[in-house]
Amino acid sequence: xxxxxxxxxxxxxxxxxxxxxxxxxxxxxxxxxxxxxxxxxxxxxxxxxxxxxxxxxxxxxxxxxxxxxxxxxxxxxxxxxxxxxxxxxxxxxxxxxxxxxxxxxxxxxxxxxxxxxxxxxxxxxxxxxxxxxxxxxxxxxxxxxxxxxxxxxxxxxxxxxxxxxxxxxxxxxxxxxxxxxxxxxxxxxxxxxxxxxxxxxxxxxxxxxxxxxxxxxxxxxxxxxxxxxxxxxxxxxxxxxxxxxxxxxxxxxxxxxxxxxxxxxxxxxxxxxxxxxxxxxxxxxxxxxxxxxxxxxxxxxxxxxxxxxxxxxxxxxxxxxxxxxxxx
Amino acid sequence: xxxxxxxxxxxxxxxxxxxxxxxxxxxxxxxxxxxxxxxxxxxxxxxxxxxxxxxxxxxxxxxxxxxxxxxxxxxxxxxxxxxxxxxxxxxxxxxxxxxxxxxxxxxxxxxxxxxxxxxxxxxxxxxxxxxxxxxxxxxxxxxxxxxxxxxxxxxxxxxxxxxxxxxxxxxxxxxxxxxxxxxxxxxxxxxxxxxxxxxxxxxxxxxxxxxxxxxxxxxxxxxxxxxxxxxxxxxxxxxxxxxxxxxxxxxxxxxxxxxxxxxxxxxxxxxxx
Numbered sequence: 290x291x292x293x294x295x296x297x298x299x300x301x302x303x304x305x306x307x308x309x310x311x312x313x314x315x316x317x318x319x320x321x322x323x324x325x326x327x328x329x330x331x332x333x334x335x336x337x338x339x340x341x342x343x344x345x346x347x348x349x350x351x352x353x354x355x356x357x358x359x360x361x362x363x364x365x366x367x368x369x370x371x372x373x374x375x376x377x378x379x380x381x382x383x384x385x386x387x388x389x390x391x392x393x394x395x396x397x398x399x400x401x402x403x404x405x406x407x408x409x410x411x412x413x414x415x416x417x418x419x420x421x422x423x424x425x426x427x428x429x430x431x432x433x434x435x436x437x438x439x440x441x442x443x444x445x446x447x448x449x450x451x452x453x454x455x456x457x458x459x460x461x462x463x464x465x466x467x468x469x470x471x472x473x474x475x476x477x478x479x480x481x482x483x484x485x486x487x488x489x490x491x492x493x494x495x496x497x498x499x500x501x502x503x504x505x506x507x508x509x510x511x512x513x514x515x516x517x518x519x520x521x522x523x524x525x526x527x528x529x530x531x532x533x534x535x536x537x538x539x540x541x542x543x544x545x546x547x548x549x550x551x552x553x554x555x556x557x558x559x560x561x562x563x564x565x566x567x568x569x570x571x572x573x574x575x576x577x578x579x580x581x582x583x584x585x586x587x588x589x590x591x592x593x594x595x596x597x598x599x600x601x602x603x604x605x606x607x608x609x610x611x612x613x614x615x616x617x
Numbered sequence: 618x619x620x621x622x623x624x625x626x627x628x629x630x631x632x633x634x635x636x637x638x639x640x641x642x643x644x645x646x647x648x649x650x651x652x653x654x655x656x657x658x659x660x661x662x663x664x665x666x667x668x669x670x671x672x673x674x675x676x677x678x679x680x681x682x683x684x685x686x687x688x689x690x691x692x693x694x695x696x697x698x699x700x701x702x703x704x705x706x707x708x709x710x711x712x713x714x715x716x717x718x719x720x721x722x723x724x725x726x727x728x729x730x731x732x733x734x735x736x737x738x739x740x741x742x743x744x745x746x747x748x749x750x751x752x753x754x755x756x757x758x759x760x761x762x763x764x765x766x767x768x769x770x771x772x773x774x775x776x777x778x779x780x781x782x783x784x785x786x787x788x789x790x791x792x793x794x795x796x797x798x799x800x801x802x803x804x805x806x807x808x809x810x811x812x813x814x815x816x817x818x819x820x821x822x823x824x825x826x827x828x829x830x831x832x833x834x835x836x837x838x839x840x841x842x843x844x845x846x847x848x849x850x851x852x853x854x855x856x857x858x859x860x861x862x863x864x865x866x867x868x869x870x871x872x873x874x875x876x877x878x879x880x881x882x883x884x885x886x887x888x889x890x
């Protein structure tokens with residue numbers, strides 16, 4: 290295990306930021322700390338980096354207890370949401386900073402910085418100042434700066450949070466490729482579940498200062514430990530008081546007869562076409578309602594429209610992913 | 618167009634205001650200083666008392682300005698980087714010299730450090746003379762120029778935030794390295810301006826220094842006191858030359874600031890762009 294935090298608790302005044310959180314991060318993995326804003330995930334990342342101190346608990350990196358070590362001795366690379374570029378230094382000097390303060394020979398610094406600038410695609414901007422770069426370029430510079438000291442672990446705090454949607458998508462794909470090249474143990478904080486699932490090998494979901502669940506994206510999507518993870522990781526709706534993914538539901542017309550599986554009768558209240566996907570809202574008996582995600586083909590086959598009487602049931606293939614704990 | 622109609626009157630208004638208040642009076646001083654020729658001016662400034670006043674003024678500035686620079690940066694760092702009860706009080710205390718008259722500050726120094734003051738007995742028994750001597754002049758000058766560095770540096774520190782410093786720490790920098798390589802370059806402009814204001818204030822201080830120095834010609838007379846003394850004794854040539862010396866000292870400080878500010882300024886331009 291590259292990072293192991295044990296029973297970390299942290300309060301800011303009366304607010305509990307972290308409540309007895311324990312987490313192990315495997316060497317070479319890319320783990321996302323995922324959860325809503327203010328849930329404590331950034332605090333956990335800052336505690337690992339030594340930028341915040343926990344009230345209790347321990348932090349180990351590569352087996353070494355670093356709970357009381359200052360940030361500068363931890364050998365972590367940290368990237369901030371707003372990049373924290375050194376505004377008075379050029380891109381080259383920003384990246385060289387960690388090496389320069391260690392008084393490495395000039396030739397070695399230059400070679401290493403050139404290599405890193407090449408890696409992050411900023412070689413042509415080496416003599417610019419951070420203010421002359423775009424957000425995405427600044428983030429890549431910050432990443433190169435953090436990598437220059439050959440950190441044991443790389444910590445990224447909402448690395449794409451301040452970027453516009455298009456750059457964000459490009460950059461997270463790029464980050465994944467970079468990770469596959471370097472294999473530096475990486476922990477990334479994000480509140481965007483899609484981003485986490487796309488980039489990370491493992492997710493750790495943190496909410497209200499507690500660790501809700503840890504696992505691979507696919508496993509957690511199919512087997513969420515509780516209602517929060519279920520609703521946070523993807524679309525969710527309720528059928529008979531039980532949480533279910535709306536794409537795991539099927540619709541039958543009442544006119545075609547009652548299906549063999551356990552089904553609930555209802556009335557289509559609205560059909561929304563979202564390109565490939567069609568969203569069908571169904572009003573069930575007793576003021577209950579749910580929604581079903583269908584492909585365009587299936588929807589047009591059924592010829593669904595508002596006011597139609599339908600049966601809603603769980604798809605046969607989805608039965609396996611049923612999570613018994615999810616009664617509301 | 619409305620703008621073009623107002624542009625000329627506005628320019629003349631501003632220029633006229635500056636002329637009446639600054640340009641005209643100051644040029645008159647320069648004219649008067651040299652109206653009897655360079656020789657007379659030279660004789661006046663190289664008189665024993667004038668030279669002594671000039672040297673004393675530079676000495677006082679040479680001590681008080683570095684003191685207030687270090688103190689000002691320290692207080693700014695404390696106020697910007699730490700949360701503690703009573704921070705507002707420290708913040709307000711720093712401004713006191715701006716709010717109250719320098720004469721009051723001088724008087725207060727006498728009450729504490731004078732022969733009959735709180736520390737008077739202790740100081741006398743240790744043969745330390747503060748009041749009516751150079752230490753009091755330095756203290757008075759430092760007191761009145763206390764806020765300038767803080768008021769210039771603190772907002773800059775607050776604006777840049779702590780993330781750059783945190784980033785430097787994760788990269789392996791200790792507190793001194795962080796200050797020298799990250800904080801200082803970031804506050805350089807504000808600091809330079811604060812130091813300039815402090816210097817100008819110390820060079821030009823009259824009221825507080827007049828109270829605590831005793832204004833003994835050739836001993837505890839700074840340039841401003843020398844000018845005042847010369848006017849009182851109707852030695853106008855000395856007064857004008859002293860005034861010119863004061864102006865030139867200020868001009869040199871301003872020039873130094875502009876020169877250092879021009880250096881390595883690319884990243885500031887970048888910020889604007």
